[in-house]
Amino acid sequence: MKKNKSLKVVYLPPPCANGDLHFGHIAGVYLPADIFSRVIEKLYPSSRVITIAGSDENNTYALKKSFLNNVPLTESLDFYTNRIHKSLSFLSIKMDQFIRTSSETHSNMSNSILENLKKSNKVTMNDSYQLYSEKEDSFISDSLAIGECYKCGKETDAGTCENCGELIQHIKLINPKHYQSKEKLVLRPSQSYSINFKNQNDKLERIINKQNWPKRIKSLAIQWLRSNQFSSLEITKIFKFGLKIKNSSVSDLSIPLWFEAVWAYYTGIFESLRLNSINSFFNTIRKVKIDLYFFMGQDNRFHFTISDILVRNLLRLKKIRSTVNIQPFFTISNEKFSTSRDRAIFIGEVETYFNSSFLRFSLYHFYCSNKTDFNLNVYFEAIKELKNIKDFISNFKVLENSKKFDSKDFSKLTYIKMLRKDIKLNNNKSLIKILNKIQKQILRTKI
Numbered sequence: 001m002k003k004n005k006s007l008k009v010v011y012l013p014p015p016c017a018n019g020d021l022h023f024g025h026i027a028g029v030y031l032p033a034d035i036f037s038r039v040i041e042k043l044y045p046s047s048r049v050i051t052i053a054g055s056d057e058n059n060t061y062a063l064k065k066s067f068l069n070n071v072p073l074t075e076s077l078d079f080y081t082n083r084i085h086k087s088l089s090f091l092s093i094k095m096d097q098f099i100r101t102s103s104e105t106h107s108n109m110s111n112s113i114l115e116n117l118k119k120s121n122k123v124t125m126n127d128s129y130q131l132y133s134e135k136e137d138s139f140i141s142d143s144l145a146i147g148e149c150y151k152c153g154k155e156t157d158a159g160t161c162e163n164c165g166e167l168i169q170h171i172k173l174i175n176p177k178h179y180q181s182k183e184k185l186v187l188r189p190s191q192s193y194s195i196n197f198k199n200q201n202d203k204l205e206r207i208i209n210k211q212n213w214p215k216r217i218k219s220l221a222i223q224w225l226r227s228n229q230f231s232s233l234e235i236t237k238i239f240k241f242g243l244k245i246k247n248s249s250v251s252d253l254s255i256p257l258w259f260e261a262v263w264a265y266y267t268g269i270f271e272s273l274r275l276n277s278i279n280s281f282f283n284t285i286r287k288v289k290i291d292l293y294f295f296m297g298q299d300n301r302f303h304f305t306i307s308d309i310l311v312r313n314l315l316r317l318k319k320i321r322s323t324v325n326i327q328p329f330f331t332i333s334n335e336k337f338s339t340s341r342d343r344a345i346f347i348g349e350v351e352t353y354f355n356s357s358f359l360r361f362s363l364y365h366f367y368c369s370n371k372t373d374f375n376l377n378v379y380f381e382a383i384k385e386l387k388n389i390k391d392f393i394s395n396f397k398v399l400e401n402s403k404k405f406d407s408k409d410f411s412k413l414t415y416i417k418m419l420r421k422d423i424k425l426n427n428n429k430s431l432i433k434i435l436n437k438i439q440k441q442i443l444r445t446k447i
Helices: 023-043 060-069 073-090 104-118 201-210 215-227 264-273 278-285 298-315 356-368 376-387 415-424 431-444
Strands: 007-011 048-055 097-100 123-133 142-148 155-158 174-178 186-196 232-234 253-255 290-297 320-327
Touching (some): 007 023, 007 264, 023 048, 023 290, 023 320, 023 356, 048 073, 060 073, 060 142, 073 097, 097 264, 104 123, 104 186, 104 264, 104 298, 186 253, 186 298, 201 215, 201 298, 215 298, 290 298, 298 320
Parallel strands (some): 007 048, 048 097, 290 320
Antiparallel strands (some): 123 186, 142 155, 142 174
8 A cells, every 4th residue: 555545444344144234234334334434435535435344154143043044054145245245235334345254364364363462461371261051061151141230231132232232251241151052051171372551551541532432432441451450351162063163272262253253354455455475464454554443333332442452552563543433222122133033124135126226315314313223114114204205104004004904913913024025015004006107206306
């Protein structure tokens, strides 16, 4: 790259390769990030803008989906990663790099980062404890274990609490059980690499205060540091299907997704700069001013704030400054959009019915409406209100008022089941007919 040319990196955290992208992904993260990336390209012509997307493949959610579909893991990963890429391309989401975290390049980058961290003498191998299934005779990680969060009391898996954002420590998880068999899990001795940040708080707080984060996010990060000032943070787990640490004396020792999936932005920058080696890559990014922009849901807050800062500090990447855009979860009937729970509206289900301009337009204006609970009434009203399309909704019956469902049966059906059934119907009052008519009106409206 040209000497002294700064980088602006827009990173779209890779979704787990256990399903297609859904409306929540697009409206809450990918579309705002895409628009932002295009804008800063125009505003800062002297900087190089790199937009990085990808798929997160080294995780228990993807593994569980392969079990559910009874297909080999690699086949499942290929299928869903291709589906994710297809949805991003269909919606014209800008991607300079698409990083598969199962790739050899990303594995090499992650292992190189770990080796560089170890040189700081702040990352060492320590004795630890990890949840263990006696029935399966194996260590258990992340979403393969469920229990109650010791911080907020809500149900969580052993990865990150979706409710409060806490990175779950196995030794503290309340009532840990196997997600499927409900077997009570036990703690077994293991070994793990850990970051020791004792006596580092003042320095880390100064770094945090230099970041372009909302005040509340800075406060939460500093609060976490102060409450954990005499402890360390594990950066590895034993997981057979994770991103393996090369030449490790501990079998199946892997780097969890809350570190290595974050590190995919390093892989994306490396691929974009086309440098000869990873060593030359680190030398380069220590000299170049880099503005990082993270767009994410609230369950990724810890990964892209605290864990990222801890690593950047030890790698001596002083010229990187991050901005975090954290969105609340989009919900459907007041429950979180979720691929793993099959509670979502997926792009692949509607892409044959609508052109991408309509979906971009309508989802962005739903995002701008400041609504988080997705239903057809709110969705249509957001479009109507923000684009002044008069009375277009009054001529149609939305799904909630559809006469296709008996009122007794109606209350028993989940929203998503109704939506998918309605998509398949071919009648004048179906969802497709409604949205096709709306689409035509929107495309005729001057913006």
